[in-house]
Amino acid sequence: MALSLVLAESAAEIVPEGMRGHPEVRASARKRGRRPGGMLLDNSLHYAAMRGLADGHKRGRPDLVHFALLAATCTPLYMGGGGALRVYVHTAGGDVVELGERVRLPRSFDRFSGLLAGLLAGGGDGGGGLLRLRRGLGFGPLLEEIGPEIAVGLSSGGAPGTCAGAAARLASAGARGACLVVGGFQKGELSGEVRGRLDELLRVDGRPLESHVVLSRVLYEYEKTVFM
Amino acid sequence: MALSLVLAESAAEIVPEGMRGHPEVRASARKRGRRPGGMLLDNSLHYAAMRGLADGHKRGRPDLVHFALLAATCTPLYMGGGGALRVYVHTAGGDVVELGERVRLPRSFDRFSGLLAGLLAGGGDGGGGLLRLRRGLGFGPLLEEIGPEIAVGLSSGGAPGTCAGAAARLASAGARGACLVVGGFQKGELSGEVRGRLDELLRVDGRPLESHVVLSRVLYEYEKTVFM
Numbered sequence: 001m002a003l004s005l006v007l008a009e010s011a012a013e014i015v016p017e018g019m020r021g022h023p024e025v026r027a028s029a030r031k032r033g034r035r036p037g038g039m040l041l042d043n044s045l046h047y048a049a050m051r052g053l054a055d056g057h058k059r060g061r062p063d064l065v066h067f068a069l070l071a072a073t074c075t076p077l078y079m080g081g082g083g084a085l086r087v088y089v090h091t092a093g094g095d096v097v098e099l100g101e102r103v104r105l106p107r108s109f110d111r112f113s114g115l116l117a118g119l120l121a122g123g124g125d126g127g128g129g130l131l132r133l134r135r136g137l138g139f140g141p142l143l144e145e146i147g148p149e150i151a152v153g154l155s156s157g158g159a160p161g162t163c164a165g166a167a168a169r170l171a172s173a174g175a176r177g178a179c180l181v182v183g184g185f186q187k188g189e190l191s192g193e194v195r196g197r198l199d200e201l202l203r204v205d206g207r208p209l210e211s212h213v214v215l216s217r218v219l220y221e222y223e224k225t226v227f228m
Numbered sequence: 229m230a231l232s233l234v235l236a237e238s239a240a241e242i243v244p245e246g247m248r249g250h251p252e253v254r255a256s257a258r259k260r261g262r263r264p265g266g267m268l269l270d271n272s273l274h275y276a277a278m279r280g281l282a283d284g285h286k287r288g289r290p291d292l293v294h295f296a297l298l299a300a301t302c303t304p305l306y307m308g309g310g311g312a313l314r315v316y317v318h319t320a321g322g323d324v325v326e327l328g329e330r331v332r333l334p335r336s337f338d339r340f341s342g343l344l345a346g347l348l349a350g351g352g353d354g355g356g357g358l359l360r361l362r363r364g365l366g367f368g369p370l371l372e373e374i375g376p377e378i379a380v381g382l383s384s385g386g387a388p389g390t391c392a393g394a395a396a397r398l399a400s401a402g403a404r405g406a407c408l409v410v411g412g413f414q415k416g417e418l419s420g421e422v423r424g425r426l427d428e429l430l431r432v433d434g435r436p437l438e439s440h441v442v443l444s445r446v447l448y449e450y451e452k453t454v455f456m
Contacts, residue, residue, distance in 0.1 A: 031259070044336035063335045067298060074441045076433060107291045108272035109337040163448075205304060213302045216444045220391075 002177035003077070003170060003222060004086040004146045005215065007068050008139060008153075008194050010184025011061035013093050014120050015041045022049040032110075038121045040113050058092055058185040064211060065089060065184050066105075066112045071212040073105055077223050084226075085219070088142060089184060095120065096134040096142050103130045139194050148179035150199045154218065156208040157189045158201035163214070166202050167221035180218060182211045230405035231305070231398060231450060232314040232374045233443065235296050236367060236381075236422050238412025239289035241321050242348050243269045250277040260338075266349045268341050286320055286413040292439060293317060293412050294333075294340050299440040301333055305451050312454075313447070316370060317412060323348060324362040324370050331358045367422050376407035378427045382446065384436040385417045386429035391442070394430050395449035408446060410439045 019025055020036035028045040029036045043050055043060035050056050069087065072078060078085040081102045089097040097119065099105075106112045118124020119133050126132055134142075143151060150173050152166055170178040181198060183190050187208075195201055204214055247253055248264035256273040257264045271278055271288035278284050297315065300306060306313040309330045317325040325347065327333075334340045346352020347361050354360055362370075371379060378401050380394055398406040409426060411418050415436075423429055432442055 042336075044334075044339065061335075063337070067295070067335075070295060071299075071440070071444070074438045076435060076437070079435070106272075107289075107295075109291070111272065207304060207307070209304070210302045212299070213444070216299070216441070217448050220445050220448065 002083050002086065004088065004148060004177065004179040005072055005219070006088045006090055006139075006142065006146075006179060006181045007065065007184035007211065008090045008181050008190060009058065009092045010065050010089050011059050011186065012065045012089065012091050012116060012120070012184070013041050013059065014117065015039055015046070019046070019049050022046070024049045034117070038117055038123065040117045040120070042113070055092070057187045061186050062113050062116065063109060064186060065116075066109055067210070067212040068182070068184060068215060069099070069105055070107070071216045072219060073099065073103060075216075075219050075223065076227075077219055078102070086146075088146075090139050090142060091120075092185070094136050094138045096137040097126075098132045098134065100130050100132070105130075140197055143179065143197050146179055147176055149173040149176040151179040151181060151197065153181040153190055153195065153198040153201045154204055154214050155183065155190050155195075155201055156203050158203040161202035161204055163204045163217040164221045166204055166218050167225055169200065170218075170222055171225040180215070182215045184211060230311055230314065232316065232376060232405065232407040233300055233447070234316045234318055234367075234370065234374075234407060234409045235293065235412035235439065236318045236409050236418060237286065237320045238293050238317050239287050239414065240293045240317065240319050240344060240348070240412070241269050241287065242345065243267055243274070247274070247277050250274070252277045262345070266345055266351065268345045268348070270341070283320070285415045289414050290341050290344065291337060292414060293344075294337055295438070295440040296410065296412060296443060297327070297333055298335070299444045300447060301327065301331060303444075303447050303451065305447055306330070314374075316374075318367050318370055319348075320413070322364050322366045324365040325354075326360045326362065328358050328360070333358075368425055371407065371425050374407055375404055377401040377404040379407040379409060379425065381409040381418055381423065381426040381429045382432055382442050383411065383418050383423075383429055384431050386431040389430035389432055391432045391445040392449045394432055394446050395453050397428065398446075398450055399453040408443070410443045412439060
């Protein structure tokens with residue numbers, strides 16, 4: 001029995017070309033000793049430059065990706081290894097970053113962001129293989145490759161459910177395992193393209209919760225189901 | 229019924245005076261446009277300067293404080309307000325930072341760290357009252373002020389238990405409420421001074437887990453107990 005976690009349509013991307021000349025972007029790059037084309041779009045740094053950007057509410061939040069990945073990778077389920085939890089970041093741009101086994105991610109946001117930027121910009125080795133880039137793979141092909149028996153998404157637009165219910169559903173999968181899909185962005189819904197690939201879409205709380213909170217809860221309930 | 233969360237002996241402090249002349253500290257301050265005396269000790273920036281520091285393994289980890297506070301404040305329990313969850317950071321140096329109600333902390337580590345540094349250095353207003361400093365209050369007096377019916381600490385050195393068990397114990401408290409105490413540092417045990425003030429000390433997992441993980445789990449179980 002194996003579980004995969006996909007952080008879908010994650011708000012992590014290199015600063016888009018058309019934005020690299022913006023004074024705010026250039027200043028933030030200079031301060032960090034990077035090229036604008038070698039750093040992540042980040043709305044806490046590039047707020048003015050991002051004004052008017054299409055889908056801006058779903059972009060430029062590598063901080064949320066960091067929290068979500070730490071919430072997932074600091075669980076006994078992941079830390080125990082053995083492929084019990086596989087973790088993937090699918091970006092809004094269609095790239096996929098696959099985490100190795102028992103990866104200890106940088107706790108420092110600057111280091112995490114540098115690592116991910118290097119990988120996405122094409123110049124990094126993903127921290128010596130901790131992270132592996134599958135450029136442009138896309139959500140559908142990723143899910144086909146994982147090949148789970150069931151794919152369950154969490155979204156405030158889903159059917160009413162609970163974290164324990166979602167976990168039980170995931171744990172009920174047979175040898176091909178299950179896949180949990182959570183949005184890696186701040187606001188809004190999973191796109192139709194992603195939703196269309198899921199077997200179930202659940203809302204596990206009455207109010208919208210951040211990704212790190214819902215995935216912590218479902219992974220914890222899943223652990224209780226499979227470890228006990 | 230009210231719950232308080234104390235992040236105890238947290239690894240957050242202003243760079244100590246004797247370290248402010250260290251080239252690494254001066255360079256990291258210059259890069260951020262701050263004085264060394266106005267920034268937090270951070271082992272991802274001050275690794276060389278911290279070598280040989282007493283209790284170094286329990287210091288200089290404001291990143292962990294950030295994750296733990298986000299894990300706590302992004303829960304429905306805290307976001308719902310009404311004093312259902314009060315949150316305190318007790319630092320290793322004995323200061324106490326009290327969060328207001330329904331505070332939305334900066335997700336950006338740089339901003340969080342700037343906010344906390346300003347407060348601890350004495351020059352900040354805690355983001356317009358989001359955070360309130362009680363300098364040198366200490367753990368014992370804080371706990372007396374909170375005055376809970378029961379104080380439960382989580383530590384890998386505690387008695388075997390579960391997150392659900394810890395939550396049930398907290399939820400069993402009467403009108404005076406309960407207090408959950410989690411270490412705000414990377415490694416090691418809560419000090420004897422803190423342990424001596426607790427009614428129970430529990431180990432909720434077989435392996436040491438990071439603070440954000442255990443507190444997420446116990447708060448979630450507590451929510452299930454009191455909301456359902």
